[in-house]
Amino acid sequence: MTPTIRPAEPHDAALIHRFVSELAAFEREPDAVEATPGSFAEALFGVPPAAEAVIAELDGEAVGFALWFHNFSTWKGRRGLYLEDLYVTPAARGKGVGRALLIHLAGIAIERGCARFEWSVLDWNQPAIDFYRSMGAVGMDEWTIQRVEGQALAKLAALE
Template sequence: MTVSIRPSTPQDCGTILRFVRELADYEREPDAVEANEAMLADALFATPPAAEALIAERDGVAVGFALFFHNFSTWTGKRGIYLEDLYVTPAARGSGAGKALLAHLAGIALDRGCARFEWSVLDWNTPAIDFYRSVGAAAMDEWTVQRVTGDALVRLAGRG
């Protein structure tokens, strides 16, 4: 039962969307997913793509995914990788799929000359936090995420 990692293809968009919905359920936001297969296909396979995705497979069956994109650090003068989503199906947790996805992404970061590989995790998600600590991730506790969406975004842009 070997885990393998491969780049996603357009045919994976249905699977990726299913994983996104399962992740939203796990993160207690089952109704928050607005994306559909066409939106994912456009984001992942447009020129240039907005994001990239990897698929973890065990015995040829998709058991997880990682969706990521590049950011940029003015302090390092280099781009980085931001992991938007990492998900492994409950049945495949503990199989090494999550660690394989993270290791593959770390390799991509090194191959592309990135200075950083980072992501966010919900503060109540102790299993994920413990897993991230086990692979050497460090919390950035002095930073908080800020977000503007919906009507606030429209107002900030001076369009509403």
């Protein structure tokens, strides 16, 4: 059984929300999801869309998704493709779904002239790290992610 990948459609917003909630639970942050099916619908299908998504299916059943957006490399002078989330249901893992999603997104990146295809992975998720390395990914260990959100973001915006 070969996975099929299709573009997400507006009716998939609740499914994507469910997958994101399952991913958050796997990543030990079950209460962190603030997004709603409505916010996913707006982000993915609003004008302009903030992100894009695809759904992976096995035998017509949705078993995973990938959600991405474009970033930009000033050093390369071209946009990149940033994978925000990739999730495969536990029952579908090991069946080529994650591989199919990465290959599909790599194809989109090439088709759109992207200089890079990037994503983050939690440092404790060794099975995912090993999988990504097997697909040709290289860790950017010398870089760390910086984030400002919530009250800290409001405070920073208020600085003069």
